Amino acid sequence: MIEIKNLSKHFGPLKAVDGITFSVGRGEVLGFLGPNGAGKSTTMKMVTGFLTPSAGRVSVCGHDIETDPIGAKSKLGYLPEGAPAYPDMTPAAFLDFVADVRRLSGEVKAKRIAEVVRLVHLEGVLQQRIETLSKGFKRRVGLAQAILHDPEVLVLDEPTDGLDPNQKHEVRALIRQMAKNKAIVLSTHILEEVEAVCTRAIIIARGRILFDGSPADLQKEGPLDEVFRRITTGDRVAAG
Amino acid sequence: MRNTLTLFKRELRGYFATPVAYVFIVIFLILNGWITFYLGGFYEQERADLQTFFNFHPWLYLFLIPAVSMRLWAEERKTGTIELLMTLPVTMWETVLGKFLAAWAFTAIALFLTFPIWITVNYLGKPDNGVILASYIGSFLMAGGYLAIGACISAVTKNQVIAFVLTVMLCLVFILAGFPMVLDFVSGWTPEAVVDAVRSFSFLTHFNSITKGVIDARDFLFFGSLIALCLFANAVLLDLKKAD
Numbered sequence: 001m002i003e004i005k006n007l008s009k010h011f012g013p014l015k016a017v018d019g020i021t022f023s024v025g026r027g028e029v030l031g032f033l034g035p036n037g038a039g040k041s042t043t044m045k046m047v048t049g050f051l052t053p054s055a056g057r058v059s060v061c062g063h064d065i066e067t068d069p070i071g072a073k074s075k076l077g078y079l080p081e082g083a084p085a086y087p088d089m090t091p092a093a094f095l096d097f098v099a100d101v102r103r104l105s106g107e108v109k110a111k112r113i114a115e116v117v118r119l120v121h122l123e124g125v126l127q128q129r130i131e132t133l134s135k136g137f138k139r140r141v142g143l144a145q146a147i148l149h150d151p152e153v154l155v156l157d158e159p160t161d162g163l164d165p166n167q168k169h170e171v172r173a174l175i176r177q178m179a180k181n182k183a184i185v186l187s188t189h190i191l192e193e194v195e196a197v198c199t200r201a202i203i204i205a206r207g208r209i210l211f212d213g214s215p216a217d218l219q220k221e222g223p224l225d226e227v228f229r230r231i232t233t234g235d236r237v238a239a240g
Numbered sequence: 241m242r243n244t245l246t247l248f249k250r251e252l253r254g255y256f257a258t259p260v261a262y263v264f265i266v267i268f269l270i271l272n273g274w275i276t277f278y279l280g281g282f283y284e285q286e287r288a289d290l291q292t293f294f295n296f297h298p299w300l301y302l303f304l305i306p307a308v309s310m311r312l313w314a315e316e317r318k319t320g321t322i323e324l325l326m327t328l329p330v331t332m333w334e335t336v337l338g339k340f341l342a343a344w345a346f347t348a349i350a351l352f353l354t355f356p357i358w359i360t361v362n363y364l365g366k367p368d369n370g371v372i373l374a375s376y377i378g379s380f381l382m383a384g385g386y387l388a389i390g391a392c393i394s395a396v397t398k399n400q401v402i403a404f405v406l407t408v409m410l411c412l413v414f415i416l417a418g419f420p421m422v423l424d425f426v427s428g429w430t431p432e433a434v435v436d437a438v439r440s441f442s443f444l445t446h447f448n449s450i451t452k453g454v455i456d457a458r459d460f461l462f463f464g465s466l467i468a469l470c471l472f473a474n475a476v477l478l479d480l481k482k483a484d
Contacts, residue, residue, distance in 0.1 A: 048327040051483050074329040084320030086250075088257040100246040101328050145324070 001026055001153050001183040002047060007056035008207075009042050016042040018207035019056070024183045024200075026152075029175060031198035031215070032187040035232050039207040040187040041081050044157050047185070048078040060153050074102070077151035079159055083142030087131035091122050091141045094130060095148060102149040116144040119174055135162035143171065147178065154178070156186040160193060172197045191224040205232040243330040247338025248345070255346050264308065268350045271300055276357065288365025293357055294375045294451040298415050298443055301386050306407035308346065309390025310400045312339055313478065317398040326482055336475045340391055340467075347383045351376065371453035378450030381463035382443060386411050388470030395478045411443075418442030 002024040009017040017039040024030050032040050045051040047058050049065045049072060057064060063071035085094055095116070099109045117123060120140040125133055130141060139162050146154060159175070160168045175184060175197050188194065194201045195215050203211035203218075210231045211218065221227040255261040272293065276282045280292030316322035325335060361367050390407040397403050416422045418439050427435045439445075446459040 045323070045483065050323050050327050070329045070331065073327060076327070078324075078327045080320065080323040080327070082320055084324050086254065086321055087319060088254055089250075093253075097246065097250045098328070101243060101330060 001061050002185065003057070003059045004043075004047065005057045007043065007046060007058060008054045009039075009046060009051060010054045015207050017046070017053075020204065020207070020209050021056075022202060022209065022212060024153075024185055026183055027180060028200055029179045029184045029186070029198045031194040031201045032185060032204070033189070033191070033194060033201055033228065034187075034204040036189070038205045038232070040204065041157055042207075043204070044078075044155050044185070044187060045080075048076055048080075048155055049073055050080075074149075075152050077146035077149065077154045079142045079146040079156045081157040083139045085130045085138065085141050085145065087129065089130055090127050091117075091130060091133075091144070092126040094141065095144060098145045098148055104149060112148055112150070116148050119147070120144045121170070136164060136167050139163060140167075140171075143174075152182055154182050154184045154186075156184070158188060159186055160188070160190065168193075191228060195219070195224070203228065203231050241334075243334040244338040244341070247330070247335060248342045251339050251342030252345055255342070260311075261346065264304065264346075265350045265353060268300070268304055269353060271304075272296075272354055272357070275300065288361055288367040290357065290361055290367065290372050290375060291451055293354075294379060295448075297379045298382065298447055301383055302408060302411050302415065305347065305383060305386035306390050306404045306411065308343055309387050309407055310394055310403035312343060312391045313394040313474075314397055314400045314403045318400075322482060332475045332479055336391075336471055336478065340388060340471055340474075343387050343391070344380075344384050347387065348380055351380055351383065368453065371451070374453065374455055375451040378447055378459065378463075381460060381467075382447050385414070385443065385463045385466045385470075388467040388474070389414070392470045392474040392477065395474050396481055398484075414441060415443045418445045 004023065005021050006019050007017055007021070008015065008019050020039075020043065022030075032043070034040050042051065046053045047060070047065070049058075049069050052066070057066075058072075059065065060072040061075040063075065065072045085091075086097075089097070092113075095113050096109075099105075099113060104112055117126065120143050122137070122140060122144060125137055130138065133141070139159070143156070143159060146156065156175075160171050163171060172193065175186070178184065179197075179199070186193075186197070198215055201211065201213065201215050201218055202209055218224065218227055221230075275296045276293045280296065282292050285292060313322070316325060326332075358372060361372075362369070386407075389410055390403070393407045393410065394400075394403045397406075413422055419442070423435060423439060426438050440462075446462050449456060450459050
């Protein structure tokens with residue numbers, strides 16, 4: 001459902017993403033791993049149409065992000081890095097706005113909003129301005145916004161960042177639950193998260209894919225953090 | 241169009257969700273009153289028209305409109321919501337237009353609230369209400385011109401102070417385009433046609449001819465095309481620099 005071919009992004013002389021190719025199908029939860037600055041967020045920004053690639057193609061459910069951005073974007077749910085939301089709005093007003101843009105209306109809209117509010121537990125803060133919310137609640141508002149239209153493709157940039165252990169657990173359960181009929185890409189720097197929710201892991205560093213395989217394959221190589229360090233510091237290049 | 245409306249509504253509500261709207265409207269009305277009655281000597285002139293009121297609008301807008309426009313895109317960048325907005329299934333045009341129209345509607349509300357002065361002048365005498373209506377439309381269009389320039393500048397910076405100062409500066413150039421301080425920059429070393437072109441960009445010239453009751457479609461067209469051009473530039477700049 002996501003097809004990425006030779007995707008590159010250069011910022012001046014810096015190759016943030018350097019010719020990566022992969023695809024994600026329905027039912028897959030792809031964990032995007034890598035050190036800070038590896039190109040994870042840049043790749044996600046290109047997949048969701050925020051950044052224009054320097055080279056390569058992205059297609060979402062058959063819609064090319066550059067030639068048919070509206071088609072691709074309407075199939076996507078996206079939680080950007082840092083979960084931005086309008087600080088002056090309440091979660092209720094914010095979700096209502098996103099629902100309008102996503103062309104949900106009437107009963108369907110009310111039902112979907114109630115559903116996502118329940119899923120990410122926003123009941124208590126619906127009428128509070130977003131700027132007054134804690135980091136964990138802000139992240140959940142961002143997540144609610146991303147899954148509001150029940151998208152076929154979900155791109156989540158560090159979905160559990162800033163959540164406490166219980167909330168992390170809930171969000172992971174939510175992702176696993178949604179995984180059946182979606183293609184999900186999530187980035188994280190928490191290695192256990194890959195084991196907990198992902199069906200597949202990609203490790204990137206310096207804009208290149210260094211590992212692509214199942215979390216089980218990764219684990220065969222030894223303790224996760226050691227494997228991660230070995231791969232990303234360039235002692236060994238593996239592709240699965 | 242439906243998306244533009246959705247964005248428009250969110251944006252306009254946003255003004256009233258913070259004190260920004262109330263501070264702006266109150267200050268706008270107070271300044272308008274002061275300037276008209278004290279600086280302009282509205283009573284002393286004993287003329288049943290609103291020229292003294294409208295004459296100061298270009299100067300009032302010079303400081304107040306950039307305060308509205310500076311946050312249009314700069315704030316989206318600062319809070320990161322620009323990434324959210326640009327990854328929703330809306331086109332760049334719908335976004336640019338929705339935001340601009342909301343800001344314009346907001347200034348229209350402020351302008352509308354000056355109606356007591358219209359009542360006053362009608363109570364005191366028999367003004368030409370056609371001229372007053374044309375002046376209100378002219379003032380509204382001019383506000384749109386300022387806003388479009390400001391929106392365009394706001395699109396290229398994350399810093400609202402920079403957006404404000406640059407917008408004030410550029411608007412000042414537009415106000416004074418018909419005067420020596422701007423014309424001297426271009427006259428002498430450029431062809432006369434260029435000097436004429438710059439002169440024709442003067443906000444003051446176009447606006448004053450409207451408030452004097454000279455209804456010339458060219459004055460309205462000037463503001464209309466300026467707005468269109470700035471919004472086009474806004475969309476292009478935003479597309480280039482949205483992720484910076």
